Amino acid sequence: MSIVPIAQRFRGFLPIVVDVETAGFDCHRHALLELAAIVVAGNSGSLTPVASFHYHIQPFAGAELDPEALRFNGIDPLHPLRAAVPEEQALRELFQGIRGQLKTWGCRRAILVGHNASFDLSFLQAAAKRQRIGNSPFHPFSTFDTVSLAGLFLGETVLAKAVQKAGLDFDGKQAHGALYDTERTAALFCQLVNTFDQSTLTLYGPEKPQYF
DSSP states (O other), rough: OOOOHHHHHTTTTEOOOEEEOEHHHHHHTTTTEEEEEEEEEEEEOOOOEEEEEEEEEETTTTTTTOHHHHHHHHHOTTTTTTTOOOOOHHHHHHHHHHHHHHHHHSSSSEEEEEEEHHHHHHHHHHHHHTTOOOOOSSSEEEEHHHHHHHHHHHOOHHHHHHHHHTTTOOOOOTTTTTTHHHHHHHHHHHHHHHHHHHHSSSOOOOSOTTOO
């Protein structure tokens, strides 16, 4: 197997695993309540988590809070011990941190990795627009979705089942917390990519892959 530095592995994109917890499904109306991001990288042929970011976020002014969504994720947005920060602060700190990681790894742009990635990306983009934060480090529409990858390689689309079928631990009591779900999604993504890279199939080098 050829060893490919992360700066070349995905056309210069740096994978950032993201999970959000929200007060509903509409990124324009419902509050973004929790955000976690984990950078996965490596220049030795295998991907591994290398940095993480995590924020509890105050609902933006005028945000709607769907009681069903709050019951599902167990978040009390008004709890005094949440240590939540304004949405603008969380996004600016996250974007600044990711730009630093891009420089460290020699990548040109971040690409969001998520389980149902379009949902997470939509909430990031809506929050950035709301807070008038431009120049997002994330690709505006391309993502890596672990739902699709797990469905292809494992025959599972539910995160907990996919993680367990990949031979990794999953604690259902910690599920639906942004940081834990991001950690498990990152572990799943690395496992799938690394297992594929270590197989006899390869996408690298001048020779055409045998399965094409």
